[in-house]
Amino acid sequence: MFSTWRTTFLAMAVAALTTACASGPDYHAPVLPETAAGPFVSKAAQTDTAASLPTDWWKLYDDPTLDGLVQEAFSANTNLRVALANLDRARAIYKEARGGLFPSTNVSGGAGYGRDQTTWTGTGQAPTQWSYSGGLDVSYELDLFGRVRRDIEAARDDTDAVAAAYDAARVVVVAETTRTYVDACTYGESIDVARSSIELARRSLDLISSQEHAGSASHLDVERASVTLAQAEAALPPLQGQRDATLFELAALMGRTPSQVPESARACTKAPEIAGVLPVGDGTALLRRRPDVRQAERQLAADTARIGVAVADLYPRVSLGASGNYLRNDYLKGNRTLSFSFGPLISWTFPNTMVARSRIAQAKAQNAASLASFDGTVLNALKESEQSLSAYSAALQQRDALIEARNRAENAFRLADQRYRAGSISYLDVIVAQNSLIDTKSQVAAADQRVGSTRVSVFKALGGGWEQASKQ
Numbered sequence: 001m002f003s004t005w006r007t008t009f010l011a012m013a014v015a016a017l018t019t020a021c022a023s024g025p026d027y028h029a030p031v032l033p034e035t036a037a038g039p040f041v042s043k044a045a046q047t048d049t050a051a052s053l054p055t056d057w058w059k060l061y062d063d064p065t066l067d068g069l070v071q072e073a074f075s076a077n078t079n080l081r082v083a084l085a086n087l088d089r090a091r092a093i094y095k096e097a098r099g100g101l102f103p104s105t106n107v108s109g110g111a112g113y114g115r116d117q118t119t120w121t122g123t124g125q126a127p128t129q130w131s132y133s134g135g136l137d138v139s140y141e142l143d144l145f146g147r148v149r150r151d152i153e154a155a156r157d158d159t160d161a162v163a164a165a166y167d168a169a170r171v172v173v174v175a176e177t178t179r180t181y182v183d184a185c186t187y188g189e190s191i192d193v194a195r196s197s198i199e200l201a202r203r204s205l206d207l208i209s210s211q212e213h214a215g216s217a218s219h220l221d222v223e224r225a226s227v228t229l230a231q232a233e234a235a236l237p238p239l240q241g242q243r244d245a246t247l248f249e250l251a252a253l254m255g256r257t258p259s260q261v262p263e264s265a266r267a268c269t270k271a272p273e274i275a276g277v278l279p280v281g282d283g284t285a286l287l288r289r290r291p292d293v294r295q296a297e298r299q300l301a302a303d304t305a306r307i308g309v310a311v312a313d314l315y316p317r318v319s320l321g322a323s324g325n326y327l328r329n330d331y332l333k334g335n336r337t338l339s340f341s342f343g344p345l346i347s348w349t350f351p352n353t354m355v356a357r358s359r360i361a362q363a364k365a366q367n368a369a370s371l372a373s374f375d376g377t378v379l380n381a382l383k384e385s386e387q388s389l390s391a392y393s394a395a396l397q398q399r400d401a402l403i404e405a406r407n408r409a410e411n412a413f414r415l416a417d418q419r420y421r422a423g424s425i426s427y428l429d430v431i432v433a434q435n436s437l438i439d440t441k442s443q444v445a446a447a448d449q450r451v452g453s454t455r456v457s458v459f460k461a462l463g464g465g466w467e468q469a470s471k472q
Contacts, residue, residue, distance in 0.1 A: 022145070022146025022150050022308055023147065023308045023314075024304075024307040024310070024311040024312070025304060025308070027300075029297065029301075032378060036284070036287060037282070037283050037284045039283070040280065040389055041386055042386045042389040043393075044458075045396050045397070046277045046278060046396060047277055047279075047280045047389065047458075048277045048278065049280055049281065051280075052281045052285055053279055053280060053459070054464070055467040056465075057459050057464050057465060058465070060274045060275075060278075061178075061182075061272040061274055063272040065268065066178060066272060069254065069265065070177050072254045072255075073173050073174070073177040073253050073254045073255075074170065074173065076254055077173045077255055080169055080173055083162075083166040083170075086166070087163055087166050089162075090155075090159040090161075090162040091159055093155055093158070093159070094152075097148075097154075098155075100148040100151060101143075101152070102140075103140040104138070105137065105139075106135075106137040107134075107135070107136050108133075108136075109134040110132070110133050110134075111130065112130070112131050131328065132326075132328040133325070133327050133328075134325070134326040135326070138321055138322045138323070139321035140320050141319045146312055147308075147312030147313065149308075150305045150306070150309045151309050153308075154302045154306045154309060155302075157298050157299070157302035158299075158302045160298040161295050161298035164292070164295035164298055165291070165295050167466035168291035168463075168466070170291075173253065174466075175460035175465065176249075176253055178456050179453055179460075180247075180249045180250040180253060181250060182455075183246045183449060183452065183453060184250060185271040185272065186449040187239055187246060188270070189448065190442070191236065191239050191240060191243065193444075193445045194235050194236045194239055194442070195236065197235070197437075197441060198229065198233055200232075200434065200437075200438070201225070201228045201229040201231075201434065204228065204229075205229050208221050208222050208427060209222055217427060221427040224428065225427075225431065228431060232438055235442060247261045247265060247266060271448060271449075278392075278459075283382060287378060287381060289462065289463045289467075291463060292377055293374075293377050293378055293381055293463075296370070296373055296374040296377040296378075299370050299373070300373075300374050303369075303370040304367055306366070307360065310359040310363040313360075314353060314360075316349060316350050316351065317349040381463070387461070388457040388461040389458060391454045392454040398447055398450070399448065399450075402447045403444055403447075405440045405443070406441055409436045409437040409439075410437055412433045412436065413430075413433040413434055416432075416434075
């Protein structure tokens with residue numbers, strides 16, 4: 001009997017030492033669609049597909065104020081603090097999983113004072129005495145079927161996925177900080193345009209009012225000029241409200257309260273521009289750069305490893321152990337004063353196969369879901385990039401057309417004003433030309449905001465910014 005157990009134990013120990021495989025499937029990275037590689041479909045103007053996106057793309061604006069805002073957001077943004085805490089937790093879980101490679105120990109000790117009838121050899125009541133005891137238990141799981149190794153593999157891949165999520169959060173922070181700053185500057189510029197329109201309308205009203213007093217203009221013309229002035233004044237408060245909201249958003253991104261809006265951003269009235277074209281690269285570089293794609297891939301790897309953990313539960317768990325105990329009794333003399341024991345321990349834990357197979361089915365279903373999620377993430381990354389490039393190109397074309405319309409409106413108003421003063425047209429024609437000029441100026445300012453926002457959307461969709469942040 002003893003020989004049989006010894007043979008079984010030796011065979012299992014040799015298997016544990018020599019096996020190089022683990023339960024469940026080995027992970028292989030999914031294949032990307034062939035059409036995902038190569039240049040983007042959208043041929044956006046003012047972009048360069050041959051140049052790669054720089055890691056610090058916001059420095060293309062060449063704006064020291066923006067550089068400072070981005071760096072502060074990296075260090076103080078609350079969403080980044082949450083993501084970093086999640087990463088620290090994932091790393092701690094990984095260290096816990098690695099602990100399965102090492103034996104576990106249990107040490108106990110104690111002292112007591114009283115009567116111990118079990119060690120009393122005389123008659124009557126046993127005398128009071130001190131007794132001391134101690135114990136040591138050591139156990140180690142033989143990872144015969146790779147359960148521990150797959151568990152460590154899953155924890156490592158989970159950590160990589162959380163790290164990618166942290167990088168994705170940094171992409172969002174740098175993009176939204178840049179966007180809100182550019183928007184705040186653009187709204188400041190729009191406010192200046194609105195004020196100039198108010199001043200233009202006020203001068204026209206003053207002119208026509210003086211002409212009414214002189215008898216050369218009607219009260220109807222004065223009322224029309226007053227309507228134009230009121231409309232110009234009505235456009236100003238919404239712009240001021242939008243600018244304040246944007247500045248408050250910027251403060252929140254930087255971990256500040258609304259009362260701590262950066263003065264440098266509040267003072268900006270001219271949005272920064274990028275000199276030259278936007279370096280956007282191609283689809284291959286995009287998928288390699290985007291953290292959400294990496295996160296989905298690492299999550300797929302972790303779920304693949306968890307299939308191995310579930311498969312390993314079909315087989316017995318075998319643990320080796322050793323224990324030692326110490327006992328001392330003050331009453332006993334001679335060799336009976338100290339006693340101890342030491343011996344090996346082998347234990348088997350046999351699984352409930354119905355439960356184990358159910359968990360395998362769950363793990364496989366989760367793996368299939370993760371694969372579908374990865375495919376969806378790849379498609380979404382490509383979709384967002386193409387959409388942002390297309391929207392940027394459309395915004396540029398719209399702005400160019402509106403700038404042309406504004407220039408024409410300026411010429412038309414100048415000519416109308418000259419002809420009115422010469423008496424060849426009515427003041428209604430001047431009002432129409434003036435309203436057209438005010439409208440086109442507002443539209444150009446709004447187009448500038450759309451161009452700035454869609455430009456940042458391109459950078460965000462390309463997934464840049466986290467590399468530079470990781471060096472901080």
